[in-house]
Amino acid sequence: MSLRKVPVMIDKERSLLFRIPDLTDLGRASGGKSMVEILNRLASIDLDVLILTLQHGLRHEDRRLTREQVADMLQKYVDAGDQGLQPILTALNEAIEASGIISRRRDGAPGEATPA
Secondary structure, three states: OOOOOEEEEEEEEEEEEHHHHHHHHHHHHHHOOOHHHHHHHHOOOOHHHHHHHHHHHOOOOOOOHHHHHHHHHHHHHHHOOOOHHHHHHHHHHHHHHHHOOOEEOOOEEEEEEEEO
16 A cells, blocks of 8 residues: 555645654654554544644654644644534544554444554
């Protein structure tokens, strides 16, 4: 499976891309959580995990992007609209799935991590 960028509108049109190094760094930065745990935390709108995941998904655009900058982007996004966080959560899930690391079960729940 080739990696693909997933568009997302936050402070401006951006794209999410998760490569294996991004995902392993995300696991470490989240305290050793597995990708399934991270997806479950995203589904429950854990803001710390949301910020970390966005930061790692945007690294291909700007490796110097900080958690604080991502939190500011999210705050401006929430302040500017009435969509809530669902479009961003959907884009994150699509980008992680597009990485080829996580498969989806037929019911849409995260499946087992698959070898790359």
